Amino acid sequence: MKISDKLSQAHSSANPPPATFSFEFFVPKTSQGVQNLYDRMDRMYDLNPIFIDITWNAGGRSSSLTNEMVYTAQSTLGLETCMHLTCTNMKVELIDEALHKAFESGCQNILALRGDPPLDGSESTGDFKYAKDLIEYIRRKYGDHFNIGVAAYPEGHPEEDSEAKTLEYLKEKCDVGADFIITQMFYDVDNFISWCSKIRKIGVNIPIIPGIMPISTYAAFVRRAKWSQIAIPPHFLEVLEPIKDDDYLVREKGTELVSQMCTKLLQSGFVNHLHFYTMNLERATIMILETLNIIEPVKAHENTGGDELPWRKSLHPQRSKETIRPIFWQNRKYSYITRTATWDEFPNGRWGDSRSPAFGDIDLCASELLRQSPKKAYDLWGTPQTLKDFSDIIVSYLQGELKSLPWSDGPIGEDTSVMVENLINLNHKGFLTMNSQPALNAVKSSEKVYGWGPKNGYVYQKQYLEFFCPKDLLPKLLHTIDSYNKSEGDASSSIISYYAVDKNGNLSTNCKDDDINAVTWGVFPGEEILQPTIVEKTSFLAWKDEVYRLFTEWTNILQSNLVDADKDKISGFVDLITNFSNNFVLCNLVNNDFIDKNETLFNLIETVASEGN
Numbered sequence: 001m002k003i004s005d006k007l008s009q010a011h012s013s014a015n016p017p018p019a020t021f022s023f024e025f026f027v028p029k030t031s032q033g034v035q036n037l038y039d040r041m042d043r044m045y046d047l048n049p050i051f052i053d054i055t056w057n058a059g060g061r062s063s064s065l066t067n068e069m070v071y072t073a074q075s076t077l078g079l080e081t082c083m084h085l086t087c088t089n090m091k092v093e094l095i096d097e098a099l100h101k102a103f104e105s106g107c108q109n110i111l112a113l114r115g116d117p118p119l120d121g122s123e124s125t126g127d128f129k130y131a132k133d134l135i136e137y138i139r140r141k142y143g144d145h146f147n148i149g150v151a152a153y154p155e156g157h158p159e160e161d162s163e164a165k166t167l168e169y170l171k172e173k174c175d176v177g178a179d180f181i182i183t184q185m186f187y188d189v190d191n192f193i194s195w196c197s198k199i200r201k202i203g204v205n206i207p208i209i210p211g212i213m214p215i216s217t218y219a220a221f222v223r224r225a226k227w228s229q230i231a232i233p234p235h236f237l238e239v240l241e242p243i244k245d246d247d248y249l250v251r252e253k254g255t256e257l258v259s260q261m262c263t264k265l266l267q268s269g270f271v272n273h274l275h276f277y278t279m280n281l282e283r284a285t286i287m288i289l290e291t292l293n294i295i296e297p298v299k300a301h302e303n304t305g306g307d308e309l310p311w312r313k314s315l316h317p318q319r320s321k322e323t324i325r326p327i328f329w330q331n332r333k334y335s336y337i338t339r340t341a342t343w344d345e346f347p348n349g350r351w352g353d354s355r356s357p358a359f360g361d362i363d364l365c366a367s368e369l370l371r372q373s374p375k376k377a378y379d380l381w382g383t384p385q386t387l388k389d390f391s392d393i394i395v396s397y398l399q400g401e402l403k404s405l406p407w408s409d410g411p412i413g414e415d416t417s418v419m420v421e422n423l424i425n426l427n428h429k430g431f432l433t434m435n436s437q438p439a440l441n442a443v444k445s446s447e448k449v450y451g452w453g454p455k456n457g458y459v460y461q462k463q464y465l466e467f468f469c470p471k472d473l474l475p476k477l478l479h480t481i482d483s484y485n486k487s488e489g490d491a492s493s494s495i496i497s498y499y500a501v502d503k504n505g506n507l508s509t510n511c512k513d514d515d516i517n518a519v520t521w522g523v524f525p526g527e528e529i530l531q532p533t534i535v536e537k538t539s540f541l542a543w544k545d546e547v548y549r550l551f552t553e554w555t556n557i558l559q560s561n562l563v564d565a566d567k568d569k570i571s572g573f574v575d576l577i578t579n580f581s582n583n584f585v586l587c588n589l590v591n592n593d594f595i596d597k598n599e600t601l602f603n604l605i606e607t608v609a610s611e612g613n
Helices: 003-012 031-045 060-075 092-104 131-142 163-175 189-201 218-228 234-243 247-266 283-292 295-300 333-339 374-381 387-398 414-428 471-488 537-559 564-583 599-612
Strands: 020-025 052-054 081-086 109-113 147-152 180-185 208-212 273-277 432-437 440-444 458-461 463-470 496-501 507-509 516-523 530-536 584-591
Touching: 003 020, 003 147, 003 180, 020 031, 031 060, 052 060, 060 081, 060 092, 081 092, 092 131, 109 131, 131 147, 131 163, 147 163, 163 189, 180 218, 189 208, 189 247, 208 247, 218 234, 218 247, 234 247, 247 273, 247 283, 283 295, 333 537, 374 537, 387 414, 387 432, 387 564, 414 432, 414 599, 432 584, 463 471, 463 599, 471 496, 471 584, 471 599, 496 537, 496 599, 507 537, 530 537, 537 564, 537 584, 564 584, 584 599
Parallel strands: 020 052, 020 273, 052 081, 081 109, 109 147, 147 180, 180 208, 208 273
Antiparallel strands: 432 463, 440 458, 458 516, 463 584, 496 507, 496 584, 516 530
C-alpha cells in the first residue's frame, strides 16, 4: 500500500487523529547482522509502524542486499516497506534492476535520492544528475505504481548557501511527481516549524514527515549533528554535556528532550507522523514512543479486532490471497516463505485438495535453513552432550530464558502459557517438544492473546502437539491413542489424529492420504468461515525433511568452526544429535474434540512415558 494512502487512512477516520510513526533501518555489513536485524524488525512490527524504510548503499553486494531486505520485509515480515534509491554513479541499467526487483516484491514506495557525490570530488558517472531526474524517470517507467518520497533539509543543504534555491529545488522535486517528504534529522523545532510554513507558502502541499534521531550516547549525538551540519539547541547541551560520560543518563535525558521536541512538532499543525532513524537499534526509539504515549493509541486504531490472521500475512502481491498455512511453520516463517516462493498463486488447491493441478511442492531450498552463525549457535545452545542437556535447552526456551531454538525463530509466545508446565514435564520425561497450541472454544476475535480476524467474531482451535518420541516407545504411544479413540467412540473416528515419521520417511498415521485437518478457524459476521491453519500429510513430510536437516546443519556449522579445545565437546555433541536423529520419531497429535481440556494429550503421553520408565 502507498505511504500517502496509509497516512491519509490513519489520520482521517479519527478526531483527533492519532499520531503515527515509522522506522528507518540501514543495511548491515555481515550476514549475521542481517539476520539479527530481521529479528529486531520482527519485534518492532508489534509496535504497528505505518511503514519502514531501508537505506540504499550503491555498488556491489550492498545494493542487491537492499532489494533482498525489501523482499524479506514485505514478503516474510509483512512490513510495508519504502526502499531508498540513490542515483549518483548509478547507470540506468542498475536503476532498472533495482526498481524491477522492488516492483516484483510488492514494494510500492521509493525514497528517491541523489546520494552523496564521489569522495574524490569528481563528477558522477551515472545517468542521473539529480533526484529530480530519477523521479521523472520512475514516473515515465512505472506511472503511478510507486509512491515517491523525497529528502528535504530544514536547516539548508550543505552544498547550497541560498535558502531560496534550496526551497526551489524541493519544489521542483515535488512538481515532477513526489508524493511525500522525509526530512533530514534536526533538533531545532522552532526552525523546523518556520521552514514548514515557508514550503507551504511556495505551494508544496504533500505530507511532511520529520526525521527524528533518538539520543543514545553523547558522542554519537554530537558526531551525527556535526556530520549533518545541524544546529544543537543550547538547552540540549546544557542538559547533556554535564552527564556526557554516563550513557544511561544520556539516553534517559535524551529521551525526555526528543520527546518534548516531538510533542511540539505534533502540536504545530504541520506534522502528524514521526519517522525515526533507528540506527538499527530499538530501545531508544521505543523509549520515546512510550514517553509520547502513542504506541497503544495507534494499535487501538487498527480496523480489525486483532491480527488479520493467526500468522503474519505477507505483503507480496502473489501471496495477497493466501489464507491457509500448515501449522508446522508457525515459528519458521522465513523458511516457509522461501520454500514456497516459486508458487505462482495462493491458495488454489495448495492446501485444499492435493489432486488439484495447482497443488505445489514445498521445495527443500538449497540455502541454509539454520539462521544463526556458528558463534551465535554456540552462544545460544552450547554443545549438549546428553539427552538431558538437550531437553534442558528446550525447557530454558519454554521458561523464556532462551529467545530461539534451531526450529523456532522467535521467543515463546503468550499463547503457550496455559500449557507451559505440561510441556516442560514432557521434556523432562524425554519427549522433546517442538510446537503446540491449546484448544479454544469461541474466544472473541478481539481477545489480546488468541484473537485474530475482523471484529465481533469468534475463533476456535484444536489442541495440537508436536514432539519427538523415542522410537522404542512409539508402538506403545500409537496403541494408547488407538485405545483412547476406541473408548471414546468408533475407532475410525480418530478423535485423536496423529502422524509419526522417522528420519528415513517411515510414516505411521490414522489419517487418510488426502485428509486436510483445519486446526484453527474463525466465524465472523457476514463472512465465510476462515480456516487459516491446517495439518496434512504432504506438508508434514516436507517439514520432517526440514527438521532433520536442521539437526545436520547445527552439527556441521560447529564442526567446521571448532577450535582444538572444543574437539571433545563437539564430538560428543555430534554423537548425541546423530543418535537422536536415528532413534527419535517426529510426531504430531491433534485432539479433534476442541471443547476437551488441554490435559488430554499430555495425559496420554504421560501414560506411555511412565510405562516406558
